[in-house]
Amino acid sequence: MIQCGRLKGNQQKNHRVIIKSMSERTITIPLWGAPGTPLLRTETLARDLGLSRVDAPPTEGPLVRLTEERLEFCTLGDPDLSGALWVDFTDTHAQRRSRASARELLIRAARIRGVDHPLLIDATAGLGRDGFLLAAHGFRVVMIEANPVVAALLDDGLRRARHLPRLEAVLARIRLFVGNSLELLPQLDEQPAVIYLDPMFPQRTKSAKVKQDLRLLQLLDRHDLAPEPLLAAALAIGANKVVVKRPLKGPFLGGIAPGHCLKGKAIRFDVYPGPGKKESPVQIV
Ligand SMILES: C[S@@+](CC[C@H](N)C(=O)[O-])C[C@H]1O[C@@H](n2cnc3c(N)ncnc32)[C@H](O)[C@@H]1O
The missing domain is CATH 3.40.1630.10 (YhiQ-like domain)
Known part of the structure; x- marks a missing residue:
């Protein structure tokens, strides 16, 4: 649980x-x-x-x-x-600099109107950059990371950030769990408003464009965790929405078309409204 x-x-x-x-x-x-x-x-x-x-x-x-x-x-x-x-949430300069527009897009994609501190499950937490940003924008974030080394790096970053009083409120909204989201999602004791998935993009290790930290993270990637079943599991939870980060021109995850997409320069966020919401996902064959 x-x-x-x-x-x-x-x-x-x-x-x-x-x-x-x-x-x-x-x-x-x-x-x-x-x-x-x-x-x-x-x-x-x-x-x-x-x-x-x-x-x-x-x-x-x-x-x-x-x-x-x-x-x-x-x-x-x-x-x-x-x-x-390593994970560093204390470097505000780097945070401001890094992909400001993509980050703003994520907040727009995840936003739930009229709810204070909605619960968001970051089911592929990685180094916690997106999850931390979402917590900074008021979400209560449950981070789940399957790779124990990545989770340990994240845990270490969160631990060091706790020394900064200005981050106290943000950190109070973050919980970290180590494990496979496929197994943990059905064990939530509270219905989440949003489930966020950012599965590893296909490897481009030879490309100079791929930054060092991403290449190191790719080395740690657990190839046994396919992202498609994770989307199916997330949709089955019945959250208000499921948000999936994808490469701008990448196919829809699992061939399932979202209700709508928010597009940035290199990435997009596919938004799947939950049951009873206006748009529902359509299977593309
Ligand atoms: C691209 S990274 C996520 C980056 C993250 N959004 C960030 O801002 O740092 C993908 C992460 O998802 C994790 N992951 C993949 N499948 C998972 C699963 N089924 N359960 C939990 N974590 C998973 C991988 O171990 C990897 O660390």
């Missing part, structure tokens, strides 16, 4: 995290605690995430790295991917 009013998210234990290399070999990700980080914390994290703790970072390959400041995911020995992935 997901209790939407409760304060604490759960953590899925002992979930082995694997990623596929370019040659499709399966690699388990090591976890390394940098000097200054408590050994107990690294050990607990490794156990919770199903990762193997290492005493020294490898020279190449993926790595979950705990530093004194934050938890990061990186891949070593690849000059094209020299950065690291």
